[in-house]
Amino acid sequence: xxxxxxxxxxxxxxxxxxxxxxxxxxxxxxxxxxxxxxxxxxxxxxxxxxxxxxxxxxxxxxxxxxxxxxxxxxxxxxxxxxxxxxxxxxxxxxxxxxxxxxxxxxxxxxxxxxxxxxxxxxxxxxxxxxxxxxxxxxxxxxxxxxxxxxxxxxxxxxxxxxxxxxxxxxxxxxxxxxxxxxxxxxxxxxxxxxxxxxxxxxxxxxxxxxxxxxxxxxxxxxxxxxxxxxxxxxxxxxxxxxxxxxxxxxxxxxxxxxxxxxxxxxxxxxxxxxxxxxxxxx
Amino acid sequence: xxxxxxxxxxxxxxxxxxxxxxxxxxxxxxxxxxxxxxxxxxxxxxxxxxxxxxxxxxxxxxxxxxxxxxxxxxxxxxxxxxxxxxxxxxxxxxxxxxxxxxxxxxxxxxxxxxxxxxxxxxxxxxxxxxxxxxxxxxxxxxxxxxxxxxxxxxxxxxxxxxxxxxxxxxxxxxxxxxxxxxxxxxxxxxxxxxxxxxxxxxxxxxxxxxxxxxxxxxxxxxxxxxxxxxxxxxxxxxxxxxxxxxxxxxxxxxxxxxxxxxxxxxxxxxxxxxxxxxxxxxxxxxxxxxxxxxxxxxxxxxxxxxxxxxxxxxxxxxxxxxxxxxxxxxxxxxxxxxxxxxxxxxxxxxxxxx
Numbered sequence: 001x002x003x004x005x006x007x008x009x010x011x012x013x014x015x016x017x018x019x020x021x022x023x024x025x026x027x028x029x030x031x032x033x034x035x036x037x038x039x040x041x042x043x044x045x046x047x048x049x050x051x052x053x054x055x056x057x058x059x060x061x062x063x064x065x066x067x068x069x070x071x072x073x074x075x076x077x078x079x080x081x082x083x084x085x086x087x088x089x090x091x092x093x094x095x096x097x098x099x100x101x102x103x104x105x106x107x108x109x110x111x112x113x114x115x116x117x118x119x120x121x122x123x124x125x126x127x128x129x130x131x132x133x134x135x136x137x138x139x140x141x142x143x144x145x146x147x148x149x150x151x152x153x154x155x156x157x158x159x160x161x162x163x164x165x166x167x168x169x170x171x172x173x174x175x176x177x178x179x180x181x182x183x184x185x186x187x188x189x190x191x192x193x194x195x196x197x198x199x200x201x202x203x204x205x206x207x208x209x210x211x212x213x214x215x216x217x218x219x220x221x222x223x224x225x226x227x228x229x230x231x232x233x234x235x236x237x238x239x240x241x242x243x244x245x246x247x248x249x250x251x252x253x254x255x256x257x258x259x260x261x262x263x264x265x266x267x268x269x270x271x272x273x274x275x276x277x278x279x280x281x282x
Numbered sequence: 283x284x285x286x287x288x289x290x291x292x293x294x295x296x297x298x299x300x301x302x303x304x305x306x307x308x309x310x311x312x313x314x315x316x317x318x319x320x321x322x323x324x325x326x327x328x329x330x331x332x333x334x335x336x337x338x339x340x341x342x343x344x345x346x347x348x349x350x351x352x353x354x355x356x357x358x359x360x361x362x363x364x365x366x367x368x369x370x371x372x373x374x375x376x377x378x379x380x381x382x383x384x385x386x387x388x389x390x391x392x393x394x395x396x397x398x399x400x401x402x403x404x405x406x407x408x409x410x411x412x413x414x415x416x417x418x419x420x421x422x423x424x425x426x427x428x429x430x431x432x433x434x435x436x437x438x439x440x441x442x443x444x445x446x447x448x449x450x451x452x453x454x455x456x457x458x459x460x461x462x463x464x465x466x467x468x469x470x471x472x473x474x475x476x477x478x479x480x481x482x483x484x485x486x487x488x489x490x491x492x493x494x495x496x497x498x499x500x501x502x503x504x505x506x507x508x509x510x511x512x513x514x515x516x517x518x519x520x521x522x523x524x525x526x527x528x529x530x531x532x533x534x535x536x537x538x539x540x541x542x543x544x545x546x547x548x549x550x551x552x553x554x555x556x557x558x559x560x561x562x563x564x565x566x567x568x569x570x571x572x573x574x575x576x577x578x579x580x581x582x583x584x585x586x587x588x589x590x591x592x593x594x595x596x597x598x599x600x601x602x603x604x605x606x607x608x609x610x611x612x613x614x615x616x617x618x619x620x621x622x623x624x625x626x627x628x629x630x631x632x633x634x635x636x
Contacts, residue, residue, distance in 0.1 A: 171366060173367075177369075177429075180362050180382070181356065182357075183381075183385050191381070196372055
């Protein structure tokens with residue numbers, strides 16, 4: 001550690017404060033906007049202090065919905081987003097931990113070929129393969145369903161790679177000790193690999209939950225019904241480009257609400273998150 | 283308890299590397315056998331084949347009356363202590379020890395009884411609820427041994443279990459393993475590259491080199507009567523002095539440093555040989571007998587003193603009791619007891635003992 005004296009002690013705080021302000025100010029403005037009546041936000045003379053309509057706006061946003069092109073209340077969107085993000089995160093972790101386990105601990109023909117095939121999908125995110133993926137989802141009647149929202153996004157090379165690297169750091173002797181202790185591959189997975197991966201799983205969950213939550217392009221294609229909409233799409237749909245007035249206070253409130261769950265996940269799992277990325281318990 | 287019998291065991295890895303070539307070995311029931319050799323000599327591979335962690339390319343491995351070649355490690359009725367302990371980091375000490383028994387479906391009260399007994403034996407009772415990471419190296423080593431003991435196996439396998447400990451702890455744990463073996467009287471096979479460990483622990487030392495067994499014998503035996511040049515140079519610290527020589531007439535070998543008499547009753551030799559003399563078998567001679575020696579470097583070890591110098595053109599080490607003073611670069615006379623001269627075949631390296 002570098003020892004700080006005098007001015008050099010103040011500078012880091014100054015820089016950090018500046019950074020926080022740059023990030024926090026738009027969020028604050030967004031919050032202020034969501035508490036003022038629509039016309040104040042629209043005419044561009046919004047004050048920098050919160051207005052009087054906090055409960056009213058948020059109640060309307062959550063349970064009634066805007067009068068724009070989507071009339072679904074935001075609570076439904078929140079639930080949809082939450083379900084989608086959770087399924088994607090859990091599904092990705094489940095699939096990749098199993099595939100990494102098989103690639104690392106089993107010797108079978110074309111093992112490395114299998115691994116590289118998984119690896120190559122890193123270069124093929126949904127955006128690249130969007131037409132065939134949509135076609136398949138449509139043919140399988142997955143439109144407007146949670147399955148359609150999540151399954152095409154679940155297969156994940158990053159997480160597989162992440163778990164593979166972690167498994168490679170587990171000492172071979174642990175595998176051998178398990179063998180001598182009479183634990184078969186599945187036992188070894190449940191009793192040793194899974195508990196050792198806890199922090200990694202937590203870290204990945206945070207990353208993948210936010211990845212799922214922020215999905216935009218895929219949900220907008222696969223969902224047509226309002227009640228299947230996710231919140232990220234909801235925000236977009238509320239902004240009316242035609243002659244009608246956009247209810248900016250509702251849009252801003254929705255944006256605030258859309259931020260809450262990912263922030264909660266990060267805050268709640270921060271300790272695990274850092275541990276999982278930095279520390280290895282072996 | 284059981285006898286372990288290896289017959290013509292070979293291990294050839296996929297790349298064609300021969301790790302173990304044609305090894306036959308009997309580990310008697312209840313004995314403590316140490317596989318000793320430099321790294322890469324195949325000793326660990328041999329142990330892992332007995333454990334079932336490596337497949338046996340050819341040969342027969344018998345534990346008790348059973349051929350175990352194709353039997354899973356868990357069903358061989360063995361327990362192994364690993365070099366890095368291989369404790370399950372997420373389990374408590376108790377669970378670490380109980381895990382193998384649980385997987386075997388041992389009844390709970392029985393598990394509890396065995397774990398507590400082993401913990402008592404190893405003096406780790408107070409750590410049973412801790413995780414391995416909260417233990418010191420020595421304590422972890424004890425837990426690893428406890429995990430082996432609770433299984434009540436026919437054979438204990440140790441894969442360099444002491445090499446991760448610091449020097450002082452190693453000595454303590456060595457004694458403890460010895461004590462434990464005397465108490466449990468279980469057949470044990472112990473792999474190490476440390477000759478002191480081998481000498482102190484073993485009933486039977488198996489010296490290995492390049493995938494072959496060089497010699498099997500009691501610790502005193504391999505020290506006093508090394509069967510090959512390799513054993514002679516590997517066992518003993520400092521190592522045995524080796525020099526080329528030529529046996530001219532019976533009982534005398536000519537070396538670059540001078541003629542040395544040897545015990546013709548023990549060795550039958552003629553022509554080109556290698557001559558071996560242990561540093562501690564060279565003595566300071568009184569008067570003008572023996573040969574002249576000028577120590578270039580003197581190492582003081584407390585009880586003994588090591589003199590480095592040349593005998594003819596061969597650098598040798600002489601160990602003498604540390605009494606009086608020895609000056610560097612001052613000529614002195616040394617003598618070698620004929621009974622302590624070993625002769626080895628120049629080509630095969632085998633001892634020429636009758």
